[in-house]
Amino acid sequence: MLFRLGALANQQSLPVRIDPSFSRSYRQVSIPRQANCLPGKICPDGMGNSTLAGKQPRQSTNRMTDSRTFRIGVLGSGKGSNFVALAEAIRAGTVPAQVAVVLSDVEAAGILERARERSIPARYIAPGKFRTKLDDESEAAFVSALREAQVDLVMLAGFMRIIKSGLLNAFPNRVINIHPSLLPSFPGLEAWKQALDHGVKVTGCTVHFVDAGVDSGPIIGQQTVPVLDPDTPESLHQRIHAAEHELYPACIAALARGTIEVRGRRVVRRS
Secondary structure, three states: OOOOOOOOOOOEEEOOOOOOOHHHHHHOOOOOOOOOOOOOOOOOOOEEEOOOOOOOOOOOOOOOOOOOEEEEEEOOOOOHHHHHHHHHHHHHHHOOOOEEEEEOOOOOOEEEHHHHHOOOOEEEEOOOEEEEOOHHHHHHHHHHHHHHHHOOEEEEEEOOOOOOOOHHOOOEEEEEEOOOOOOOOOOOOOOHHHHHHHHHOOOEEEEEEEEOOOOOOEEEEEEEEEEOOOHHHHHHHHHHHHHHHHHHHHHHHHHHHHHOOOEEEEEOOOO
């Protein structure tokens, strides 16, 4: 997986220390200087590689100078395969962080069991009366649990509820999600099927900050996945899912280490 750091950002420049171990931890990663690669664009090298763009949240996530470990809260509704990919990367030492708590709106969700198997605090919180979003009482309970766990970052891992302003305001620019397309193309549901139906030759996945829109927050990272002639929606989705398991931990590692510098709408590595 090849990616370059760059990003959308606030107007001010936010310098962040670069940790050279980032590229050593992900030996397949290189971050070349591509003079013709415009900010916000995917820069393929003809080998199915991808571009990573990143944004440093307004509240610093550079915990490498702190004594406390970078803490992540995970929200999920399903099996939790992206959570497992992160947990394994943390165990392997490639992500300098810890999962502080796993929360779910589904009492029997597999992600809760997978967290408990790893001795990670896991909790079901009833979602309330709505089908697609949390009600105010439930949202307040999620916020309270995340604050109690003192999380630095909120990771959505297949969380099937719309995130509302209460949680976003409690953790400004600290809620991230992964989407199975190369945003801004194909936002919304069944993005892999949208890509296949549209006839694109390359799709992929995107890690982005969550805002009030639909898959519209600033892009942190992207990884490409080729669309093959024999592909079905199921086979394409499976390969995108495998790419997610690589990209999500890599993006979280970059945020945890603070290995990027935000300059306007660009994020670059400091040399």
